[in-house]
Amino acid sequence: MLPLIYKYNGKFFIDKTQLSVKVNKDDICNDLYLAIYSEFLGAAENPLYRELTFMEKMQKVNDFAHEWLRQRGLE
Numbered sequence: 001m002l003p004l005i006y007k008y009n010g011k012f013f014i015d016k017t018q019l020s021v022k023v024n025k026d027d028i029c030n031d032l033y034l035a036i037y038s039e040f041l042g043a044a045e046n047p048l049y050r051e052l053t054f055m056e057k058m059q060k061v062n063d064f065a066h067e068w069l070r071q072r073g074l075e
Contacts, residue, residue, distance in 0.1 A: 005061045005062050036064060043057070
């Protein structure tokens with residue numbers, strides 16, 4: 001599975017080329033950004049994420065994004 005979320009110049013982006021036409025809409029992408037922000041806000045202090053390497057953290061973000069889409073029938 002390719003990374004859906006990537007980081008560039010300190011910002012997170014969704015690789016929209018991986019999204020179906022049904023999902024590649026601004027409101028859905030904005031909701032996903034908000035869900036990611038809410039989940040990982042304060043991650044530096046959260047014991048679930050604090051000790052992870054950068055690559056492990058990015059994997060967690062991608063796993064979360066895929067699960068979020070799957071739960072809504074969008075993946």
